[in-house]
Amino acid sequence: QLQLQESGPGLVKPSETLSLTCTVSGGSISRSSYYWGWIRQPPGKGLEWIGSIHYSGSTYYNPSLKSRVTISVDTSENQFSLKLRSVTDADTAVYYCARHPDMDVWGQGTTVTVSS
Amino acid sequence: QAGLTQPPSVSKGLRETATLTCTGNSNNVGNQGAVWLQQHQGHPPKLLSDRNNNRPSGISERLSASRSGNTASLTITGLHPEDEADYYCSAWDSSLSARVFGGGTKLTVL
Numbered sequence: 001q002l003q004l005q006e007s008g009p010g011l012v013k014p015s016e017t018l019s020l021t022c023t024v025s026g027g028s029i030s031r032s033s034y035y036w037g038w039i040r041q042p043p044g045k046g047l048e049w050i051g052s053i054h055y056s057g058s059t060y061y062n063p064s065l066k067s068r069v070t071i072s073v074d075t076s077e078n079q080f081s082l083k084l085r086s087v088t089d090a091d092t093a094v095y096y097c098a099r100h101p102d103m104d105v106w107g108q109g110t111t112v113t114v115s116s
Numbered sequence: 117q118a119g120l121t122q123p124p125s126v127s128k129g130l131r132e133t134a135t136l137t138c139t140g141n142s143n144n145v146g147n148q149g150a151v152w153l154q155q156h157q158g159h160p161p162k163l164l165s166d167r168n169n170n171r172p173s174g175i176s177e178r179l180s181a182s183r184s185g186n187t188a189s190l191t192i193t194g195l196h197p198e199d200e201a202d203y204y205c206s207a208w209d210s211s212l213s214a215r216v217f218g219g220g221t222k223l224t225v226l
């Protein structure tokens with residue numbers, strides 16, 4: 001059974017870089033029919049798509065975040081990662097990873113707080 | 117980023133039928149279809165229906181998804197208390213080359 005697990009610091013200082021990793025278990029990240037993506041949810045708000053990546057390295061990003069986001073993949077570790085630069089308190093959210101395009105498998109989510 | 121439009125809230129009685137709507141345009145819902153997600157408080161979202169209106173294994177037959185033009189719909193029949201949750205639609209937008217979400221609908225089962 002495919003499982004996704006997010007990991008990374010729960011607290012990031014303003015202006016610094018948020019870094020998260022999603023580890024895929026129970027299946028290979030290198031299946032050609034899937035992309036792997038990040039979605040976030042600020043406290044009390046709805047879902048916001050951040051971006052997605054194919055194991056080949058092809059990426060798509062939310063236009064509103066594109067200048068600050070990099071998503072990368074490590075097929076040897078069966079992981080993909082998110083970097084969000086120059087964070088502010090508006091980036092405080094629960095961050096989820098999910099298999100795309102239908103988002104049929106999700107991680108449990110990890111809470112990231114931006115605060116000094 | 118342009119998103120999809122969902123009513124913020126819908127209230128229905130136990131055992132009634134609720135229809136949730138999601139309106140986009142010809143670049144997203146109209147030609148890409150929409151997925152539907154259910155989220156209970158404190159839990160990750162769960163896929164209820166894929167882009168082709170198919171239910172994943174384990175999803176109740178009381179749920180059905182459809183699309184007419186640029187509007188996707190999720191119908192839940194015979195409402196149960198556990199159907200009370202937030203429901204989100206999402207679609208790929210071919211003009212943005214990005215995925216867009218609706219703002220979510222809070223379904224209350226009275």
